[in-house]
Amino acid sequence: MHELAVTQSILEISLRAARERGATKIRAIRLSIGPFCGVIPECVQTYLDVLAKGTPAEGARIEAKLLPLRVRCRDCGKESEISRTHIACPACGSLRLERLSGRECTVESLEVD
Amino acid sequence: MEITVLHQVMEWNEDVSAEVRATLREKRVCLINVMGSPGTGKTSLLASLIAQLRGEFSIGVIEGDITGQIDAEKIAALQIPAVQLNTDGACHIEAMSIQNILPQFDLGNLDVLFVENIGNLVCPAEFDIGENFRITILSVPEGDDKVKKYPLMFTDTDCLVLSKCDMLPYFDFSMKTVQEDYRGVNPEGPLFPISNRTGWGVGELADHLRRRIRSELS
Numbered sequence: 521m522h523e524l525a526v527t528q529s530i531l532e533i534s535l536r537a538a539r540e541r542g543a544t545k546i547r548a549i550r551l552s553i554g555p556f557c558g559v560i561p562e563c564v565q566t567y568l569d570v571l572a573k574g575t576p577a578e579g580a581r582i583e584a585k586l587l588p589l590r591v592r593c594r595d596c597g598k599e600s601e602i603s604r605t606h607i608a609c610p611a612c613g614s615l616r617l618e619r620l621s622g623r624e625c626t627v628e629s630l631e632v633d
Numbered sequence: 634m635e636i637t638v639l640h641q642v643m644e645w646n647e648d649v650s651a652e653v654r655a656t657l658r659e660k661r662v663c664l665i666n667v668m669g670s671p672g673t674g675k676t677s678l679l680a681s682l683i684a685q686l687r688g689e690f691s692i693g694v695i696e697g698d699i700t701g702q703i704d705a706e707k708i709a710a711l712q713i714p715a716v717q718l719n720t721d722g723a724c725h726i727e728a729m730s731i732q733n734i735l736p737q738f739d740l741g742n743l744d745v746l747f748v749e750n751i752g753n754l755v756c757p758a759e760f761d762i763g764e765n766f767r768i769t770i771l772s773v774p775e776g777d778d779k780v781k782k783y784p785l786m787f788t789d790t791d792c793l794v795l796s797k798c799d800m801l802p803y804f805d806f807s808m809k810t811v812q813e814d815y816r817g818v819n820p821e822g823p824l825f826p827i828s829n830r831t832g833w834g835v836g837e838l839a840d841h842l843r844r845r846i847r848s849e850l851s
Contacts (some may be wrong), residue, residue: 532643533640543636558758604784604788605784605817606817607819616814625642626639628637628638630635630636631634632635632636
């Protein structure tokens, strides 16, 4: 939902990382995105195409890895991956769950020259 | 060549929300993030809750709106410290705004700080503002499909308040649909049906909040 601000942040993080490693061109930016972080990769790409003009990231591709929603059951202790529309432990059906992941939005790595 | 970065993108907000949380913990203030659509009855509910809770807790309110002072004036009329936070177009409040506005309150003499977020069922849920917990309000006229359509707002909340229940006879609204959908996305969250106009159900909600605030402040 807030991809303009998010993309600005992604661009800054990427340019800084590239500069620190002496890279001159960013080909791809790899993101990992949780189902609850509210970021749509296609929107990030659209904003990046505009924001990155004239920088080493111009023309860079956004490659997003979508992360699962991981939970730990407070009753049977099992960790599992579930859908965000049906929140229950797949092993025992308990509703007492602790969320382990879901809100991530991370720049994982860059493909650079 | 691939280089590893591993940098969290929303860090700017997460860092500040952690600072807000630390400041408020030190001052023993419980921050409650109140969210819901425009017109769902957030300000009216706050006025009712203030009446119920002010005997036990010293209360302040941050009123978030895109523009204008209307809500802060309503709360200030109750002799409660209220500060209007205008986002100038932004659809949600971020932790930075809360951090900037905290010095306007006498935190040493405050127990509870309500934040009335911008009227919106999408964006506010995505931003941690340093709150202890969240309240989501849904009103009967908005329709019984909203939990399905805006799941995050109902997943990441301490309790759901179903307001304007005095309107149930006039709308094709299924309480059962809301209960089932809410249970699906937030199995342990309680649901409080209320009517702010008649006062029906507000006492039960206030009792729940009283217990919750006490445990946050202990």
